[in-house]
């Protein structure tokens with residue numbers, strides 16, 4: 268590593284948030300704008316982005332809608348070129364994601380493929396142009412959104428869980444690649460947060476957190492630096508502990524909790 272990794276401040280350039288039409292991305296875009304960032308907000312739902320942009324009026328920084336689909340690799344590259352033409356992007360929060368399920372007889376089917384296309388390939392598609400521009404400048408900050416679920420396998424998440432394990436691993440690799448050129452890389456690993464994504468879950472969600480609080484934690488972590496931004500802290504420690512158990516104990520623990 269040749270130089271200290273960078274932490275973006277509003278005067279360094281804009282923030283780019285993907286998955287900004289709802290949930291954590293929307294909340295983080297608003298929180299970054301409150302903290303003075305000019306924010307480019309990307310997602311597919313244009314009306315939701317326009318509403319978000321209107322909501323930012325009067326904040327210290329403004330939000331500008333930048334619609335796009337993270338699974339469209341060349342489309343994302345073109346979108347990013349357009350953003351950079353308006354000024355440097357100093358911070359990229361690659362948050363777009365979701366969970367699409369298949370019935371057991373379709374294991375590894377369309378839901379699995381879409382989950383990986385958005386959560387993993389989508390992050391890589393967005394990281395590519397940001398990484399290229401930031402490395403050329405010798406500074407920048409890229410944060411990808413994983414999940415505590417990515418620490419290891421759990422019931423009810425056979426596509427989402429592995430996709431988030433891949434995101435965490437991707438972030439580690441990206442860090443090695445980028446930080447020698449002055450680009451900070453972080454991974455955001457939330458526990459359960461109240462959003463559209465979790466609204467339909469019919470299983471227990473321990474330590475379920477309010478979305479605004481989660482977004483403040485994300486933005487605090489972006490400002491603080493450090494590779495991993497994880498919360499809630501006690502749940503993160505618990506998940507780490509459970510995932511470090513030998514498999515016989517690990518499976519017994521889930522059976523004892525009635526989770527399978």
Ligand SMILES: NC(=O)c1ccc[n+]([C@@H]2O[C@H](COP(=O)([O-])OP(=O)(O)OC[C@H]3O[C@@H](n4cnc5c(N)ncnc54)[C@H](OP(=O)(O)O)[C@@H]3O)[C@@H](O)[C@H]2O)c1
Pocket residue numbers: 285286287288289290291292293309310311312313315335336337338362363364365385389412413414415456457458459460461462463464465
């Ligand atoms: N909520 C939780 O408990 C929790 C916990 C850990 C991690 N996370 C992660 O946090 C991130 C945000 O989750 P959330 O709970 O805020 O979910 P959410 O409310 O469902 O929002 C998901 C966002 O991703 C966008 N998106 C989905 N597919 C996209 C695509 N192909 N291209 C561009 N944008 C796309 C959606 O926008 P459009 O539909 O408009 O495209 C939406 O803005 C995800 O990566 C999720 O895995 C969430």
